[in-house]
Amino acid sequence: MLRTEQLSVSPAARATLLLLALAAIAAAFGDLGVTTRTPLFELQRIAAGFMHPAWLPWPELSEALLQTLAYAITGVSIAAAAGFALALVYGHRGVRWCCAALRSVHELFWGLLFLQLIGIQPLTAMLAIALPYSGIFAKVYAEIIEEARAVKPAIIPDGSDRLSRFAYGTFAAVRTQLADYTLYRLECGIRSSTILGFIGLPTLGYHLVAAFMQGHYAIAAGLLMILYLLIAGLRLWMRWTVWPFAALAALVWIIAGTELNPGMPGQIAGDMVPAPLRDGDVAALLPWVADILRHSALPGAINTVLVSQMAVALAGFLALVMLPLVSAHFSVKPLRLAGHCLLVILRATPELIITFVLLLVWGPSMLPAVVAMGLHNGAIIANLSGRFGDATRLRIDAAKHLNRYSYELLPRIYSQFLALLFYRWEIILRETAVLGVLGIATLGFYIDSAFEAFRFDEALLLIAVAALLNISVEASARNLRHRLHLQAHPDTQAPAPAL
Amino acid sequence: MTGQVPTDAAPVLVLHGQEARYHGLRVISDINICIRPGERIALLGKSGVGKSTLLSLIYRALCSQSQQVALIAQDLGLVDKLSVWHNIYMGRLDRYNAFYNLLNLFYRRADRDAEITALATTLQLQDVLLKPAAETSGGQQQRAAIGRALYSEAPVILADEPVANLDRPTAELCMNMLTSHGGSAVIALHDVELALCYCDRIIGLRDGRVALDCAAAAADPAELSLLYGDASH
Numbered sequence: 001m002l003r004t005e006q007l008s009v010s011p012a013a014r015a016t017l018l019l020l021a022l023a024a025i026a027a028a029f030g031d032l033g034v035t036t037r038t039p040l041f042e043l044q045r046i047a048a049g050f051m052h053p054a055w056l057p058w059p060e061l062s063e064a065l066l067q068t069l070a071y072a073i074t075g076v077s078i079a080a081a082a083g084f085a086l087a088l089v090y091g092h093r094g095v096r097w098c099c100a101a102l103r104s105v106h107e108l109f110w111g112l113l114f115l116q117l118i119g120i121q122p123l124t125a126m127l128a129i130a131l132p133y134s135g136i137f138a139k140v141y142a143e144i145i146e147e148a149r150a151v152k153p154a155i156i157p158d159g160s161d162r163l164s165r166f167a168y169g170t171f172a173a174v175r176t177q178l179a180d181y182t183l184y185r186l187e188c189g190i191r192s193s194t195i196l197g198f199i200g201l202p203t204l205g206y207h208l209v210a211a212f213m214q215g216h217y218a219i220a221a222g223l224l225m226i227l228y229l230l231i232a233g234l235r236l237w238m239r240w241t242v243w244p245f246a247a248l249a250a251l252v253w254i255i256a257g258t259e260l261n262p263g264m265p266g267q268i269a270g271d272m273v274p275a276p277l278r279d280g281d282v283a284a285l286l287p288w289v290a291d292i293l294r295h296s297a298l299p300g301a302i303n304t305v306l307v308s309q310m311a312v313a314l315a316g317f318l319a320l321v322m323l324p325l326v327s328a329h330f331s332v333k334p335l336r337l338a339g340h341c342l343l344v345i346l347r348a349t350p351e352l353i354i355t356f357v358l359l360l361v362w363g364p365s366m367l368p369a370v371v372a373m374g375l376h377n378g379a380i381i382a383n384l385s386g387r388f389g390d391a392t393r394l395r396i397d398a399a400k401h402l403n404r405y406s407y408e409l410l411p412r413i414y415s416q417f418l419a420l421l422f423y424r425w426e427i428i429l430r431e432t433a434v435l436g437v438l439g440i441a442t443l444g445f446y447i448d449s450a451f452e453a454f455r456f457d458e459a460l461l462l463i464a465v466a467a468l469l470n471i472s473v474e475a476s477a478r479n480l481r482h483r484l485h486l487q488a489h490p491d492t493q494a495p496a497p498a499l
Numbered sequence: 500m501t502g503q504v505p506t507d508a509a510p511v512l513v514l515h516g517q518e519a520r521y522h523g524l525r526v527i528s529d530i531n532i533c534i535r536p537g538e539r540i541a542l543l544g545k546s547g548v549g550k551s552t553l554l555s556l557i558y559r560a561l562c563s564q565s566q567q568v569a570l571i572a573q574d575l576g577l578v579d580k581l582s583v584w585h586n587i588y589m590g591r592l593d594r595y596n597a598f599y600n601l602l603n604l605f606y607r608r609a610d611r612d613a614e615i616t617a618l619a620t621t622l623q624l625q626d627v628l629l630k631p632a633a634e635t636s637g638g639q640q641q642r643a644a645i646g647r648a649l650y651s652e653a654p655v656i657l658a659d660e661p662v663a664n665l666d667r668p669t670a671e672l673c674m675n676m677l678t679s680h681g682g683s684a685v686i687a688l689h690d691v692e693l694a695l696c697y698c699d700r701i702i703g704l705r706d707g708r709v710a711l712d713c714a715a716a717a718a719d720p721a722e723l724s725l726l727y728g729d730a731s732h
Contacts, residue, residue: 010631395576396558397568399589402597406604407589411580 011484012415019421023313026306032370035363042361049217053225056207065226068203070250071122071196072189075129077247080182082130083137090142100474102135104467106434107192108352108444111199112451113463117265122254125201129192133185140181148174179240186238187231191350194227198352198437205353212356224349231348271456278457292458296450297465300436300443304469307369307442308429314374315428316421319381320410326386329394329409330401346379351431356438369435369442377424384420388413415484422481426474433466443469508536511655511683512560519549519556526552527707534685536654539678541694541715542687543726544704550687553704554657557685561655569648571658575640579633583624583643586632587615590651615650621676622646623669637664645673654682661686662693671696691723 036042055061089095111128118124148170156165197205204223211220230237238246276284324330325339346354351372358368389409398408436444443466450459512534519527526549534540534557542550551573561568569590570576577586585604588611592600603611619628622642627635632643641664648656656677662670670690674697677684688694694701694715701718703711703726711722 395570395572396555397562397570398576399592403592403600406597406601407581407585407592408578411578414580 012418015418015422015480015484019313019316022309026309030303030306030310030366030370032367033363033365034367035365036361039361039363045215046217046357046361049219050221052218053221054216054218055222056211056219060207061226064202064204064207067122067125067201068190068193068205069230070253071125071129071201071203072186072193073243073247074126074250074254075193076133076182076186076189077243077251078126078130079133079137080185082134083141084178086134086138087141087145090138095138099135099138100471101467103132103139104135104430104470104474105132105463106430106444106466107132108195108199108434108437109447109463109466111196111201112447112459115199116268116451116456118258118260119264120200120202121258121260123258123260125193125196125203126254128196129189133189133192137182137185141178144174144177144181145170148177183234183238187234187348190227190230190234191348195350195352198356205350208353209356212360224353228345228348232344268456271454272460274457274461289461292461293465296446296458297443297462299441300433300446300462301465301469303366303440304429304433304436304442304466307366307435307440308373308425308432310366310370311373311377311428311432312421312425314370315377315381315424316417318374318378319385319417319421322378322382323385323389323409324405326382327409328390329404343379343383346375347383349376351376352435352438355435355440359438359440364439366440369432369440372435373428373432377428381417381420381424385413385417388416418484419481422477425477426470429473430470433469510535511538511566512557512564514557514560517556519552521549521552525707527704527709530556530709532557532702532709532712534655534683536683537681538683538700539698540683540685540700540702541698542685542702542704543691543694543711543723545727546689548704549707550704551659554659554685554687558657566655567651567653569651569653569656571644571648571656571661573659575644577632577640577643577647580631582629583619583632583635583639583646584612584615584628586643587619587646587650590647590649594651615646618646618650622673638666638669641665642669642673645677649676649680652680656680656682656684656686658684658686660689663689 056064086095086099090099107128110131111124114124114127156169160168193203194205194208197203197207198209200206204227208220208223211217211223270278274285274288276282276288322339322343326336326343328336331339354372354376355368358372362368389412392409392412394404394408398404433443436442436446437448439445443462447459447462447466450456450462510533512532514530514532517530518525519530530553542553544550558568558570578589581589584607588603595603599608602608616625616628619625622645624639624642624646627639632640635643641661645658645661648658658677661677662673665673670693674686674693677686678697684698686694686698695718699715701711701713701715701723702709703723705711705726711718711726713719
């Protein structure tokens, strides 16, 4: 006999049930079919390619590497500097809104925008990374500084000026945390720079797409391995003493390599003004907006939400499954090392690339997007939850195996796990919108189509819709975390270094 | 309240000339202890003398002989986020299969519920039984840890200052339960009076060795006070 009447449902359990219910509803409405006739065959071919990776000819490879790194380093450096300055004045509402707007537009959408304005230029890639990253840096830096001030007000002589107060007090306390986060963002920047190849910028991603499209899976595997090495070895090849010089050199190179057509930005910007306004017909503006909302924005937004709800639930599930692999409380060392390798690979591969590969295997539906997002984000959550878990010491007579997992470990880390999951929810939604450029009917699909049809006004409106969606989910996720009394800022925790 | 201890039964544990180490440093040397079934031993001595270290030595020795032991550590080792009920249930995680345990995490089975409610009621925990351990008082947490050990029904209980946070009547209640569960108990204590009242054997530690090992009834008050006296004496 079961006794359910006394079952007390904690806030964490309620949040979990809500999450699962939303995912179930999304699954009922979403399209999760497999449309390729021989999914296994394609998977075998890809696997065979990965068994025998091949390398792109050296001149092309070195060029792509250089481009990828140059965009990442300059974009992240500029964003870090701007973000730090903005973080110092983050108390102002206007600054906060400005930063929220900057980061609500994905780097790929910024890329598409600048692609129209200034063409396929190094400057396009750099700006596409620098703008959204500034908004992210500002927010996270501000949270780190805020946390440090709350925990430990610095003891500084009363008469000291504000700069010295900051430099010797708060900044000294958070320096390493800021540095860790910045380095983690450089890792993200390399990924962003890579995926800018999907919209035509000549980075590693560009060659990756070409290799996959032509079925050259061995070369694709080689390119991915180079990406993994870059990311896994980040702390080995990037030193704080080298960074400024590398950034400066890359900046000079980017500026020298950019040829601006002076007339073009103005003309394109004109095209981004809604067509009715351009024609002077203000009365037609409302129907124009309504039409776009009904035929593009609404279906795009609904699909984006459906995919991300399923992806969040899957990410949470996969994280809980992968957690024991990397937890010191479970795995023996060799197994744990293999687990870490798996997580690093899943984390280092951009969602867009995993989705792209799964699209080749399963054909167009929401399934590749959901699984790709689930794997990538699940790996990140497993890594961070594992670290929380390793920080707890178990009693010497603690239970073993599944009992240890369900009674000792999970109850202790579950609220942190949920906080991470809700934080990833914002990120998943932001990324899901972008997956549209691969043909899945999320917002990115409609944005990409509008750009391709030279309807720049419509594209801009749709980007604004995507931005609003991101901002509202960010707000509700924050609200939810707050209501569940979860740790306030899980985003100030950079994932553990890959190596 | 002390029962007869059969002296001819096979001992639960024999330690012969062993030493106990804490972080690689020798804390107690030349330990010769024999624990018989049903024996209730109080471990006395100043704080820092090595009572916890000796308890963990005994724990490891018992485990290496695959004997069932229930441990009440000084930091209690409760899972804060789980209810008092589940913390008590955890005493038997090794008795049931993992899926049964998993089920009990969400739906408390009626037969287990009856047992645990009865035990918790004697420990005066009935009002906080479904509260997360973190939301209960220090004394309630201590009783939850005692409940966990008793629920396991292990033949040996090792307890490290199990009644330190409890008022006198509750401490007496808990000591009574820890010493009348039918098995052996080794209990590190501060309180000499409780030790003499509820245990039938006293082991005193001083200056890194076992300074006293005698029946509680035969313990010399002068020797007992020496355990807590100045070492240079």
